Amino acid sequence: MLTVVSPTGTWSAEIIGRLPRVLILYPYDERIPATNIAGETARARLLEATQGKIDLFSEFLDLSRFPDDVHIDRMARYLSEKYVEHQPDVVVALGEESTRFISQNRHRIAPEAKIVFAGFSAETAAGLNLPDDVVGAFTEFDIGKTFEMAIRLQPNARRLVVIGGSSKFDEAWIANARVNLPAVTGGVETTYLTGLSIDEFVEHAARLTPDSILIVLTVFVDRSGRNFIPQASLEMIAEAAAAPTYGPYSTYLGRGVVGGNTVTFESMGSSVADLAIDAIAGKTISDVEVPHTYVADSRQLERWGLPESALPAGTVQSFEESSIWADHWQAITGGIGVLAMQGLVIAGLLIERRKRQTAETQSQLHLLEAVHLNQSATAGALSASIAHELNQPLGAIRSNADAAEILLRSDTPDLKLIRQIVADIRDDDQRAGDIIMRLRAMLRKRSEIDWQEFDLNEAIGGALRILHAEAARRRVEVTSNYAATQLPVRADRVHIQQVILNLATNAMDAMLDVVSPERKLVFQTALTREAKVELSVSDTGCGIPGERLATVFEPFYTTKPTGTGLGLAIARTIIETYGGRIWADNRPEGGAVFRFNLPLAQGLQ
Amino acid sequence: MESQPRAVAVIEDDASMRKGVERLLNAHGFPTEGYASAETFLHRDPENAVACIVLDIQLGGMSGLELGCRLQTSDPGLPVIFITAVDDDVVELEATRLGCIAYLHKPFPADLLIDAIHAALAAPSKDPDGKLG
Numbered sequence: 239m240l241t242v243v244s245p246t247g248t249w250s251a252e253i254i255g256r257l258p259r260v261l262i263l264y265p266y267d268e269r270i271p272a273t274n275i276a277g278e279t280a281r282a283r284l285l286e287a288t289q290g291k292i293d294l295f296s297e298f299l300d301l302s303r304f305p306d307d308v309h310i311d312r313m314a315r316y317l318s319e320k321y322v323e324h325q326p327d328v329v330v331a332l333g334e335e336s337t338r339f340i341s342q343n344r345h346r347i348a349p350e351a352k353i354v355f356a357g358f359s360a361e362t363a364a365g366l367n368l369p370d371d372v373v374g375a376f377t378e379f380d381i382g383k384t385f386e387m388a389i390r391l392q393p394n395a396r397r398l399v400v401i402g403g404s405s406k407f408d409e410a411w412i413a414n415a416r417v418n419l420p421a422v423t424g425g426v427e428t429t430y431l432t433g434l435s436i437d438e439f440v441e442h443a444a445r446l447t448p449d450s451i452l453i454v455l456t457v458f459v460d461r462s463g464r465n466f467i468p469q470a471s472l473e474m475i476a477e478a479a480a481a482p483t484y485g486p487y488s489t490y491l492g493r494g495v496v497g498g499n500t501v502t503f504e505s506m507g508s509s510v511a512d513l514a515i516d517a518i519a520g521k522t523i524s525d526v527e528v529p530h531t532y533v534a535d536s537r538q539l540e541r542w543g544l545p546e547s548a549l550p551a552g553t554v555q556s557f558e559e560s561s562i563w564a565d566h567w568q569a570i571t572g573g574i575g576v577l578a579m580q581g582l583v584i585a586g587l588l589i590e591r592r593k594r595q596t597a598e599t600q601s602q603l604h605l606l607e608a609v610h611l612n613q614s615a616t617a618g619a620l621s622a623s624i625a626h627e628l629n630q631p632l633g634a635i636r637s638n639a640d641a642a643e644i645l646l647r648s649d650t651p652d653l654k655l656i657r658q659i660v661a662d663i664r665d666d667d668q669r670a671g672d673i674i675m676r677l678r679a680m681l682r683k684r685s686e687i688d689w690q691e692f693d694l695n696e697a698i699g700g701a702l703r704i705l706h707a708e709a710a711r712r713r714v715e716v717t718s719n720y721a722a723t724q725l726p727v728r729a730d731r732v733h734i735q736q737v738i739l740n741l742a743t744n745a746m747d748a749m750l751d752v753v754s755p756e757r758k759l760v761f762q763t764a765l766t767r768e769a770k771v772e773l774s775v776s777d778t779g780c781g782i783p784g785e786r787l788a789t790v791f792e793p794f795y796t797t798k799p800t801g802t803g804l805g806l807a808i809a810r811t812i813i814e815t816y817g818g819r820i821w822a823d824n825r826p827e828g829g830a831v832f833r834f835n836l837p838l839a840q841g842l843q
Numbered sequence: 844m845e846s847q848p849r850a851v852a853v854i855e856d857d858a859s860m861r862k863g864v865e866r867l868l869n870a871h872g873f874p875t876e877g878y879a880s881a882e883t884f885l886h887r888d889p890e891n892a893v894a895c896i897v898l899d900i901q902l903g904g905m906s907g908l909e910l911g912c913r914l915q916t917s918d919p920g921l922p923v924i925f926i927t928a929v930d931d932d933v934v935e936l937e938a939t940r941l942g943c944i945a946y947l948h949k950p951f952p953a954d955l956l957i958d959a960i961h962a963a964l965a966a967p968s969k970d971p972d973g974k975l976g
Contacts, residue, residue, distance in 0.1 A: 633949030637863030
């Protein structure tokens with residue numbers, strides 16, 4: 239019910255005898271630079287356009303820390319009471335969460351208000367099923383324009399390399415680039431580098447020729463599962479790159495990129511403010527796209543000898559003199575790793591993740607401590623077989639060296655034989671080194687979980703190599719039947735191997751009283767119909783008394799005089815940490831079988 | 844009188860260790876025969892008479908101790924030198940009870956093995972002519 243008519247196009251602020259009211263909704267708290275920059279720019283634009291004749295209200299919804307329905311309902315109730323006498327004429331929703339919130343609760347808070355939004359793409363908006371009269375300034379990236387900037391600066395470039403990480407977001411970016419780049423790249427040969435570890439990205443970048451163009455999209459996660467703030471991964475790659483690097487984010491400036499085409503928080507804020515101004519003026523408004531900005535880093539231009547004159551018209555240069563970027567990029571990058579593309583959403587996710595991490599850190603530390611104790615106990619239990627394994631190559635080295643010494647005393651030493659001896663000494667030294675490396679990998683104390691995707695069959699193979707000497711010493715026959723396919727799981731490999739070692743030593747202990755030819759330990763893996771990866775470890779011991787089947791995984795349950803009673807409890811904690819289940823049964827033919835399953839990792843399917 | 848000394852059998856399942864011990868013995872002038880297991884030693888060509896054996900304790904299949912036990916009845920007086928990569932007092936005690944010439948922990952210095960071989964070949968029931976030239 240806006241009655242303002244503005245025939246001359248100049249602003250008229252008289253809405254039924256009062257100032258127009260605009261409520262700006264911030265999705266998070268008041269400390270997030272991304273939404274603050276967008277909101278502040280919007281405020282400034284509104285004040286400027288109305289010459290200050292406007293009532294501005296701000297609300298920080300804190301939906302990242304309080305995403306639950308109870309908070310949303312409480313917030314809606316609070317705002318409806320607070321604004322009952324001050325009904326806003328326009329609500330500016332920043333980010334996806336604010337937009338969803340106000341669309342769902344407008345009837346309570348501001349039933350007559352126009353709603354305008356900014357901070358996400360048309361595709362995201364389609365997923366929100368917004369009412370028709372809710373209108374926004376979309377953030378759409380155009381990676382083709384980043385390439386166009388690059389090719390203007392490097393007209394002789396022969397090769398384009400595009401890097402993207404392994405997260406869903408990273409992959410969506412790569413898919414976007416594959417669709418949109420071919421239209422502009424012409425004869426430039428294009429390579430997409432994906433599915434690599436950060437070290438491999440860095441290595442590839444370092445090997446580029448200077449006549450190449452490198453575009454880094456985002457690397458949130460690399461192949462090994464390491465998480466990054468994209469600015470940080472970009473910085474590692476750009477630092478090593480032997481060719482000029484470009485990227486589609488203003489937050490990449492100062493981190494080694496020459497520049498790119500991007501959507502800034504400022505233009506996001508002023509675009510949505512323009513929509514609000516038109517709405518107050520009673521004009522029909524429809525969706526718009528936030529204009530793009532070319533940004534460049536003059537120091538990088540200098541570093542690569544690229545001509546400033548070739549920059550697209552209107553490019554904002556930083557590190558040149560005081561510019562909006564020089565003033566703001568540190569504010570943007572300093573607070574939290576926020577990206578322009580759906581930067582609001584991502585900021586929320588990061589906060590959410592950090593919050594969850596803090597909560598998880600404590601229990602994770604306990605787990606890591608327990609696993610480390612367990613590792614040390616295992617190493618102690620296996621020390622005899624470790625010594626045996628090491629003494630073999632050491633013994634061979636000693637005998638070979640002593641033999642060579644004798645041979646060298648001869649007037650006509652058999653040089654051919656001596657050369658063979660030296661080669662064998664080197665091989666045995668390698669063998670001893672490998673054993674120690676394997677052990678160190680097994681025993682390394684971790685400060686955090688090292689998430690990796692790996693084949694369970696392979697991990698079992700690694701654990702068996704550590705175990706085989708101990709099994710031989712105890713005269714236990716070990717067999718393994720692996721599923722024919724790879725069994726990818728996502729976990730800390732060392733932790734899963736520790737579970738395997740615990741189950742195996744437990745089984746070997748259970749067979750102490752069995753005559754040696756009957757001591758059999760069988761590993762079997764399978765992929766179940768429920769898309770779980772399963773390992774069973776069967777022994778030919780005396781089995782587990784029925785009433786104890788349920789309690790064997792309890793801490794301090796032990797039947798062994800030397801056992802800590804923690805091996806199986808830790809095994810269960812580890813398996814449950816990675817979303818699996820562990821249980822024990824007796825085999826009909828005698829002996830026990832321990833099984834665990836883990837979710838099949840998606841990536842390798 | 845440098846009559847051809849009879850061979851020393853090296854029974855060791857670790858190929859690299861076996862090769863090293865054989866080379867060491869060869870360098871000191873002792874011919875050797877290598878066997879990867881107790882079983883292959885027992886099934887060797889009966890023509891291959893050996894003067895003494897260097898026997899690893901941990902073998903795949905029949906263990907060195909088991910073979911030592913059998914030889915006590917089938918070939919009493921054949922000198923045995925045990926070598927092992929494992930520290931185990933019980934095993935050592937048992938090996939000593941079998942009457943071995945020496946019990947060596949890998950890695951061992953050449954002198955210990957060579958002295959033991961000399962002692963074995965000098966043992967009364969054996970040809971005393973294994974002396975080195």
